[in-house]
Amino acid sequence: MVLNIIGWVVFGLIAGLIARAIVPGKDDIGLFMTIVLGIVGSIAGGVLFDLIKGHGFHGFQDFRPAGFIGSVIGAIIVLVIYNKVTGRKRLRR
Template identity: 45%
Template sequence: MGFIAFIVLGLIAGAIAKAIMPGEQGGGWFVTMILGVVGAILGGWLGSLLLNVSLGGFFDLRSWLLAIVGSLIVLGIWGAVTGRKRV
């Protein structure tokens, strides 16, 4: 997967994770984009480390699931660090 495709995957995964995560996490669209890209990196790393599954192509379901799960983890950590309440 190319660099631009990876960035786009992270951006979309961050938006999906923010829609899935209950409560208000704070941060605007820029923070969501950054957290999505970081989450995609984390998801790919955890997938290769724990599940022996790596990020495939842009349209690979495993890539999307790993990126979204990674974004959920990063968004949860962001909410805990910034002290936002979750409903």
């Protein structure tokens, strides 16, 4: 159980950092929010890929996170939405 949580945190951090590197501009979010971004991106990527494959979304009873690429794509989508909603994104100088 503890190793699963540690795995999610490390995986979320890596996916979140890659998403932040890909999306242009400066992000004013800290390490914790980067981890949350990666974890939420993994969940979003898993749901998105299930919908694309035609499996539909049946709630979280058969919850599966996306693979690495799906997690990064999901984190990019979540980051772009987060920046639009909060208006926090600034261009790098």
